[in-house]
Amino acid sequence: MLFFLAQGYRVIAHDRRGHGRSTQTLRGNEMDTYAADVAELTTALNLRNAIHVGHSTGGGEVTRYVAQHGKGRVAKAVLIGAVPPIMVKSESNPNGTPIEVFDSFRQALLTNRPQLYRDVPSGPFYGFNRTGAKVSQGLIDNWFRQGMMGGAKAQYDCIKAFSETDFTADLKSIEVPTLVMHGDDDQVVPIADSALLSAKLLPHATLKVYQGLPHGMASTHPDRINADLLQFIKS
Numbered sequence: 001m002l003f004f005l006a007q008g009y010r011v012i013a014h015d016r017r018g019h020g021r022s023t024q025t026l027r028g029n030e031m032d033t034y035a036a037d038v039a040e041l042t043t044a045l046n047l048r049n050a051i052h053v054g055h056s057t058g059g060g061e062v063t064r065y066v067a068q069h070g071k072g073r074v075a076k077a078v079l080i081g082a083v084p085p086i087m088v089k090s091e092s093n094p095n096g097t098p099i100e101v102f103d104s105f106r107q108a109l110l111t112n113r114p115q116l117y118r119d120v121p122s123g124p125f126y127g128f129n130r131t132g133a134k135v136s137q138g139l140i141d142n143w144f145r146q147g148m149m150g151g152a153k154a155q156y157d158c159i160k161a162f163s164e165t166d167f168t169a170d171l172k173s174i175e176v177p178t179l180v181m182h183g184d185d186d187q188v189v190p191i192a193d194s195a196l197l198s199a200k201l202l203p204h205a206t207l208k209v210y211q212g213l214p215h216g217m218a219s220t221h222p223d224r225i226n227a228d229l230l231q232f233i234k235s
Helices: 002-006 031-044 057-068 099-122 137-149 152-164 168-173 195-201 222-234
Strands: 050-055 074-080 178-183 205-210
Touching (some): 099 137, 168 195, 178 195, 205 222
C-alpha cells in the first residue's frame, strides 16, 4: 500500500467484517454481505474510477462487488491468487478441492486456532515448506497477528464463504478490464481450478502467471507484483 501511496494514488483498505479491527459479527459472514459492506463503504466515500484489488478470499469479494455493485464506480479490477470461480469439488467442478480439505481447516480452527495460524503461514501460504525456500519469520508472525485479531466465528464461517461460493455468473458479467495474477506453485488456491478458469470467463481479462511463486506472492515478491500492478493501473 505504501508503494502506491508513494506513486501518488489514494489508497484505501478495509478490514472484512469479523476480521482485523472490524466488528466481530456473528452474522453476515458470507460473500453477499461482504460485497454489500464494500458497497456501503464506497458509497460513503463517494469513490469513482476506483481500482479494486483483492487477494485470495478478497478476490472473491472484489468479484462479487464489481459484478453486483460496482457499475459506474469501478475502472479496473485485480484478482491476486483469488478463489473464483469456485474452489470446492463437485459434480460440476470435478477438479476442485475436496470438501474434506476445508473440513480439516474447520476442525483445526475449532481445536487449536493459534496453532493453525502458525502452521498455515509456516507452510503452504508462503511456500516456506518448499525445499530451498527463504523463510521469513516476520511474515509468519505478522500472519499470526492478523489472524488472531479476528473473531473465531467469522473466520469459521469464512471457510465456507471462500470455498463454496460460486462466482461464475459474476465473472461473466464484469465489464471492466481485469488483471488475473496467480503463482503456479500456489498450494492454497491451485491455479488450474481458479485463475486459468477465471481468465476464460472474464470478458476483458489479462492473465499473468508467476512461475514458482506461492499463494502469498504479494508479500514474498512485492517488487514483482507491485511493478506489474502499477503497469496495469497505468495502462
